[in-house]
Amino acid sequence: MRLGVDVGRVTTVGVLVGPGGRTVARAVVDSVPGLGALPGDRTGEVDAVGLTTDFVRRPSRLRPVAALRIAPPSHPSLGPLAGWPARVAHEVGPLRAVVPGGSALTGRQLAPLDRAAVADFARRAADDGVTAFSVTAAGALTRPAPELAAAEVIAEAVPGAEITLSHELGRSGLRERENTAALNAALRPWAARMSDTAERALRVGGLRAPLHLARNTGGLVSAAHFRHYPVLAIASTTANAVRGAALAAGADRAVVVDAGAAELRCASVTDGEVERSDVGPGLGGVDLDLARIRADVLPRADLLRTGAEQVADLVARVRRRAPGGVLLAVGGDCGLVPVRAQDPAAAIAAAAYGAARSEIVAEVDQVAVAGSRAELDRLLGLAGDQALARVVAAGAAPSTARVAFAAHTPVSYLPEGVHRLRVRAVGSPSEVPA
Structure with missing residues (x-):
């Protein structure tokens, strides 16, 4: 079984997920030092823990660099x-x-x-x-x-x-x-404080399963990997909530509204993957060179002024990018979104459920120079090997590691033979801490 934990400003949600994605138990507690959300009394059966949170929900000062x-x-x-x-x-x-x-x-x-x-x-x-x-x-x-x-x-x-x-x-x-x-x-x-606090809480609760942190665009990395590369996992909650809602509904294509306390965020899922974007500022308004989920945002203040019409416009914009997707709502204020009847407890726990259902993910994005198709294929193969090595280093069991996506694109503004290589590898969380 997997345990998913969503650490928010006010509450922490825990979801215990069994084989086939079945929810075994849920718990919601106040967010206090030590986390505290361990649903049920079956901790000895948990193989892995996936935790999702956002830096802005658990703020801290940055250190000098x-x-x-x-x-x-x-x-x-x-x-x-x-x-x-x-x-x-x-x-x-x-x-x-x-x-x-x-x-x-x-x-x-x-x-x-x-x-x-x-x-x-x-x-x-x-x-x-x-x-x-x-x-x-x-x-x-x-x-x-x-x-x-x-x-x-x-x-x-x-x-x-x-x-x-x-x-x-x-x-x-x-x-x-x-x-x-x-x-x-x-x-x-x-990252060290966050992961250390979470690991201590799990041990106090009787859990010995390894801890993993959720990535910004979905997927997990081990706690050790997170301590080295925290920027990969500073804003993961919406990605997990959106994907978790689609998984719980059995929908490969969905439009999901994440209704939080400050804003409504709407994103789409296609073929089980949350839509991505390469544009826009990251944490603190700093422009980052990282993929992020593409989400249309409606501030809560705008919603209070204009009401349901703004929600309908928000959903319509995203639906144009994912036609035919089922409309779902998650988060504490999901009742604001006019969707078909769904379990309120499951909606609140969507991010934790998404973290519990995630695999280890690692990506390679690099530029390569190839004088022939054979050389390009060789370099793409090497990038695949590098992605597989990274996903194992990020906490995947070696026997489960596989390349899920590989592509090359000519760089149009450079001489012929220069390509951007992108590879994503995935694997099941190792039961042994990385």
Whole structure:
């Protein structure tokens, strides 16, 4: 069996799910330190736990980060972390530097890495008491070697430094990938506290099953993986609620309204997957280079002014993207949405149910240069192997790991032979903590 847990600001919901997706038990408790929502007395039968929450629902301060860019010089308005909202920028701090190095997206080296400049920046950061680093190199998705070399220099200059490398998280956009890496480095203490608190609560409740955290776009990663890459799982609740509602209804195609206290969010599910988007700001208004779910939003204040017509318009916009999808509503205020009769308890527990039903997911998104179709197939195969290795590292049982999606797209603004490779691997959660 699987246990899904949805940690909110006010309440925590737990759902125990048996074979075939059958709900065995539910529990709703106040959200207090220690979580506390363990439904039923069958904890010894639980094989894995999936937890979903949003950073904004369990807020914490970001820690200072030393952000290093490896690239040619740019105008200060395009420098590292430029354009961040003032509050977030203040928490992350002013330590930023650009050193020569990096590559073009075709893999051509732009300049040798200035290792001395990297070491000098690392020592300056340490002198200021900062030991969290993000490293972002131009062209790192084609040629990650400069980031790996810089990490070696930082680790030697600052023993115990925590380093996030952008090529492990982001995609081709330099500034957005840099933002993603810096935010990941800043979130690690929050991730450690969140996962440690959850694991302690599970042990107090008699559970020995491994903990997994829900990703922003659906799927799970192990608690250990989450501690290293928290930016992948900072806003997972709506994705899990939307997918959980569709799974509970047995619908491969659905339009789901997540009715929360502050806003209504409407998203679609097609072939069991929540619709994605690559645009829009992420946490704190920072532009991130991460996929996210595509959701149309209606603030609660607008709903109070205009009533049901706004809800109908919200649903109609999303239905145009998923024609024929069954309309469902989840969340504490799902009664505001005019849909067919459904179980209110199941609607409130949709996010926890979605987390319980999720698999481990890992993705590879990189740029490759191939002179022939045979070379492209070889590189796509290597990307698939990398995705399989990542999904196992993220907590999947090796025997269950498989490639669920693989695609390549020519990069139109670059010379012929440059392709974007995207691979997604999935697997069942391991019963042994990763």
